[in-house]
Amino acid sequence: MRYDLHTHTNYSRHWLFGIDALGTPEEMVKAAIRKGLDGIAVTDHDNVKGSLKAKEFARKFKDFKVITGAEISSNAGHILGLGIRESVRPNLSVEETVEKIHDLGGLAVAAHPYAKFWLRDCLKEQSLKADAIEVLNACTCTQFQNRAAQKLAARTGKPGIASTDSHCPRTLGKAGIICDGDPLSAVVKNNFKVFGKTAPKKDFLYLMAKKYGRSIKWKFEGGPKLEK
Numbered sequence: 234m235r236y237d238l239h240t241h242t243n244y245s246r247h248w249l250f251g252i253d254a255l256g257t258p259e260e261m262v263k264a265a266i267r268k269g270l271d272g273i274a275v276t277d278h279d280n281v282k283g284s285l286k287a288k289e290f291a292r293k294f295k296d297f298k299v300i301t302g303a304e305i306s307s308n309a310g311h312i313l314g315l316g317i318r319e320s321v322r323p324n325l326s327v328e329e330t331v332e333k334i335h336d337l338g339g340l341a342v343a344a345h346p347y348a349k350f351w352l353r354d355c356l357k358e359q360s361l362k363a364d365a366i367e368v369l370n371a372c373t374c375t376q377f378q379n380r381a382a383q384k385l386a387a388r389t390g391k392p393g394i395a396s397t398d399s400h401c402p403r404t405l406g407k408a409g410i411i412c413d414g415d416p417l418s419a420v421v422k423n424n425f426k427v428f429g430k431t432a433p434k435k436d437f438l439y440l441m442a443k444k445y446g447r448s449i450k451w452k453f454e455g456g457p458k459l460e461k
Contacts, residue, residue, distance in 0.1 A: 234271035235428070236416045237409040238300065239313060239344065239367065239396035242275060244283030245304075250444045251457040253278065255401035258287035262299065264402030270409070272298030272416065274396075276313050279306055279323045300417065304344055305330055310356035312363055313342040316417050327359045340417050342394060345370045347381040361389055365420050368393030371408035371432045372400070372440075379431065392420050395427035401440055407432050 242261050247253035256264065258275060265273045275284035284301035291299040302315045306323040307330040314321055314330075317339035321330060331341040343360030344367050360366045360382070368383040386393035395408040408429025412419035419425040451457045 234413065234416075235269065235406070235409055235411050236272045236274070236298070236300075237265065237270055237397050237399065237406055238274040238315060238342070238394055238416065238420075239276050239304070239370070239398045240265075240273050240405060241277055241304075241398070241400045242283035242287065244280060244286070245277040245400070247278075247444075250448045251451060252447075253400060253444070255440065255443055258283050259290045260402055261399075261405065262287050262291050262294070262297070264405050266294060266297055268406040270406050271296070272300065273405070274300035274302050274313070274315050276302045276304040276315070278304050280320045281318060282320075285318065298416075302339065305334070307356075309354050309359050310346065311344040312356070313340075313344050313367070315340040315342060315420075327356065327362050331362055331364075340364050340420060342367055342420075343382075345374050345378065345382075345398065346385070347378040348374045358385065360385060361391060363391075365392040365394055367396060367398075369395035369408050369427055369429060369431075371395070371397040371429055372404050372437065373398040374431065376431055392423040392425075393427070394420060394425075395429050397429070397432070401443070403439065404432050404436050 241254040245253040277283040288299040314334040317337040341363040343363040346356040346360040412425035
C-alpha cells in the first residue's frame with residue numbers, strides 16, 4: 234500500500250500568502266484516491282483541523298486511510314506529528330515538541346531537515362531527536378538537501394521516509410512510502426520502502442504563481458476567507 238505522509242490543505246497558514254495551500258481537505262482526499270494512493274497524512278501548519286476534516290470526509294471511501302496530524306514549528310525547525318488529534322503549541326524546543334507528540338500518541342518525524350526557507354531554521358542533526366527523518370521531500374527540497382537528510386539517516390540508522398509536502402492536489406503522490414498494514418507502525422519498525430523523486434520545478438512555479446495571484450486578489454477583496 235502507498236502512502237504520502239506529508240500534505241497540506243487550506244487550513245495551513247502563511248505570513249505572506251494568508252492560506253498556504255490550494256486544496257481543501259476534501260479535494261486532497263479525492264486527488265489522492267484518483268492517483269492510486271491508499272492513504273495520506275494531512276499535516277497542516279501548527280493545527281490538526283484540516284486533518285480531522287479530511288478524516289471525516291474519507292469515511293465514505295472504503296479502504297482509504299487519512300492519518301491525522303500537523304507540521305509543528307519547533308524553535309529549531311519543523312516536526313511532523315503523525316497520528317495526533319490535538320494541536321501542539323509552536324515554538325517549543327525540539328525535545329518538548331517531540332515529547333508533546335508522544336504524549337498525544339503520535340509519531341515525530343523531522344521534516345525537510347536540511348531545507349532553510351525565508352531565513353527559518355532547519356533541524357539538521359537535531360532531527361535525531363525525532364522518531365524518523367524525512368529523507369525525500371518531493372516538493373520543497375532540492376536534491377542536495379534531500380541527499381544530506383539521506384546521509385544522516387543512513388549513518389545513524391534512523392527510519393527515513395519519503396513524502397511530497399504537497400500544497401496542492403497536483404503534486405500529491407509524487408513520493409511516499411510502500412508498506413503492509415499500518416503505515417505508522419511500519420515507520421517505527423523501519424519496515425517499508427520509499428518511492429518517488431523530486432517534483433519538476435514547473436510544479437513549484439505553478440504553486441507559487443497560484444498562491445501569489447490569489448493573495449493579490451485578496452488584497453482587493455479585503456483578505457482571504459480563512460477556514461475555522
